[in-house]
Amino acid sequence: MKKLLVTLFSAMLFTSSAIAWEKAAGISLSLAGIDTTVKDDVDSNGTTDTTKDISNTVGIPSIFIEGSNTFGNSGVITVGIDYIPMSAEFDSRSTTQESSKAKGSGDSPQTSGTNKGTVDVDGHMTIYVQPGRMINDDTSVFITLGYVKADVETDVQSISSTNKVVSDDLEGTKLGIGIKKGLGSNFVKFEYAQTDYDPISVTTSNNTKVTGDIDNNAATLSFGRSF
DSSP states (O other): OHHHHHHHHHHHHHSOTTSOOEEEEEEEEEEEEEEEEEEEETTSSSOOOEEEEEEEEEEEEEEEEEEEEEETTTEEEEEEEEEEOSOEEEEEEEEEEEOOOOSSTTOOOOOEEEEEEEEEEEEEEEEEEEEEEEEETTEEEEEEEEEEEEEEEEEEEOTTSOOEEEEEEEEEEEEEEEEEEEETTEEEEEEEEEEEEOOEEEEOTTSOEEEEEEEEEEEEEEEEEEO
């Protein structure tokens, strides 16, 4: 699906010189509910030892550029790029527990503390295609198909091992539905969408594997201007 979306975007926006695309740019504000399922595999043997669901609500601003065109009697299609020009902490978790790693055979567990983990996302970009239908002269409804890519830094702090920081790529797919209202050269869009990110994982120095599966449900209000 990711390769298909990139191919559609390139073909529609850049190879169709005979078609006059209406270009636009604008800003968006999303209220996102970020849900993460965190799984711990204490000895990395493939068995899940603990599972925790975490929810976090954040406001996320972004900027976008897009091109639109009509087809048939009432069809309309938009392709574009949305970019978050800032870093965002998608998730943070902490769990207080006692370490079971004793120093000697006669020792009992003495160390207690807090395991912590954060996921910071930077360079979040969405390439999207929005096929839609005009319901009157200046209003259309549409669906969103998107491919998402970002840089992610995961920081895991464990009471029984040294801290582990891992940088990686975060990818996902976006599905949504929305409505667009034209206001002369300006327009406003409202969209509800779900983004399913690929799981990310970190293995600490004491061989504990932590895996996070992130889902993003967002309501987005956008303001744009055609040029």
